[in-house]
Amino acid sequence: MTATTQTPSAPTPSPVLTFLKRPLVVALILIAALLLLGEALSPGFASGQQILRLLIVAALLGIVAAGQNLVILGGREGIDLSVGGVISLSAIIAGNVMNGADSAILPAVIVCMAAGALIGLFNGLGVTLLRIPPLVMTLGMLGVLQGLLVVVRNGIPSGLAAPGLSRFVTQPLLLGLPGIIWLWVAIGLLMAFMLTRTVYGHRIYAIGSNEQAAHMAGVPVRRMRVSLFMLSGVFASITGICLIGYSGSSFANVGEQYMLASIIAVVFGGTPLSGGKGGYTGTMAGAVLLVILQGILTTVHIDESGRQMVFGATLLLLMLFYGRGRAMRG
């Protein structure tokens, strides 16, 4: 912005303060603070090995949050509650297609991503063609997927991760970092490029901030929205595949915990649920922040009850650092 836009009546905040208020900066400062706190509470928490382990968990969350981020950015109360179901389903499909064989990793990935895209397609069509609110549509879809999981799990064994996939997720691949971290970094770069440099990315912000105007400007709003839900399904399925590589085999409802966690990661990354502004770099930091917080709570010795209370209260406290709604003005 140029100096001419500054009005004398409203003093502009100092550049330092503006910088400090940026969501990404907030998240990074909070991450550093939490790491220091963790190290103080239990020495060794911030060691390289531990941080690497936290980053792997953060990558699992961060990848599904990428899809969630896109759906939320697209506005019109965009939200995807079905991601947890997609993750669970994709973990169990991947496990069974691979069944411990490295040669079957590629088919497993293809099948899972196709399943994720298909579920996203249904979500997107429900939201656009039938104009069902995203919360309702994806909530209903979650119920369907949970039912589908029961059917699938009764029919087939829980499956086994291929050793190659487990290595990719847990063992160092390049520069001491496991493949999943590199995958996450690649996704981060792609998302950043897409959101800032491509027409598709600009259109996401356009439909997110003013759908009517975007429509007038010739943006195929419906097709955009369907594609966002499909991407969300695909990203969730990737997390599902990596999750089985992380744990070795899938168990009941592995994905459930990712439903609201992915939304919180997006919010902690500075993308408001109203959509139209924000980005994925912040979400990545948000995912790391959330995982470190959980990591601290599992290291300190308190009861499960105390852990949950502290976790809930801390989430609320952290939310205060991010965009709060505007106060009513007369």
Place this chain on the structure above:
Amino acid sequence: MTAATISPKPGGLKRLVERYPFLPALLIALVLLALNGFYQPRSVSFIGLTGLVKTYLALMLLAVAQTYVVYAGDIDLSVGAIVSLVNVVIVVMMEKMGGSGFSVVAALCVGLLTGLACGIVNGMVVAALRLQAIVATFATSIFFTGLALYVMPVAGTPAPAAFWRTYGGRFFEIPFVFYAAVVLALVLYLLARTRLSTQLLAVGDDAQAAFQSGLPVTAIRIKGYALCGVFAALAAFCITGDTASGDPLVGGKMTLFSVAAVVLGGSALSGGFGTVVGSIIGALIIGLINSLVFFVGTPSEWQNLVQGLAILVALMAGVLVGRRARA
């Protein structure tokens, strides 16, 4: 209306749906009830219906709780956790006080206050601190769950017989739950006539306009959450009467069903439009779908899927019909 605005008179049916937005839901519920009776005649008998009400009264109350928040365009993802918390609080208190009639009454009062307090906390966080309702009430739900685990770390403490015998019992040959339902209907009728209901709907319809016309928007939203907490506590009483024990995680699964019930009942999640009657019918629809899937003889592993699909279809129908009525 002047002569200049002569337009094709809306059909009688449309006007009816406009006036009673829950009519489509009622129709769906009646069809489901008929299907239930077709596949299992005993399910529509007096005993069968008593069982249905006894099992789903809790969800009906929770749907009502959710409705008051949805009126104002908010949402409460912590209702299930409030149910769990109130459940363990009253069970532990009744047990500590010996399980007498007095202890039951005292525990229920404390339970109501607990629900109220949780609701006020939610209201403060969402309306006063202006955090986003979905994530903020999810955070409070984690907190409430922690509290519930603190009160009762593992499930299993039984509720005293004085409590669940009353809930499952009969007075003058009429099951207790029907008295409860009648009282509930009366309370809801009175609540619907209060200013608060109208104010909540006004805030949900257009918060800015409500504010500019002088309504204390923040206070109204907090009141909506408080009301929600109280009804969640009532739902917890029913759960406790039905399961006769304490479980710190009992309500967790009910949150999303309460939202589904509200939508099934024809209320708009965006706020400003809805009825509690619709939400009650919505909860009944979920119950009737569940029992119908069972009565039809669906293999057990397929039941969840069929239920999920049926609820999804009903949700879509609810949204579509509701919109047609308002358009």
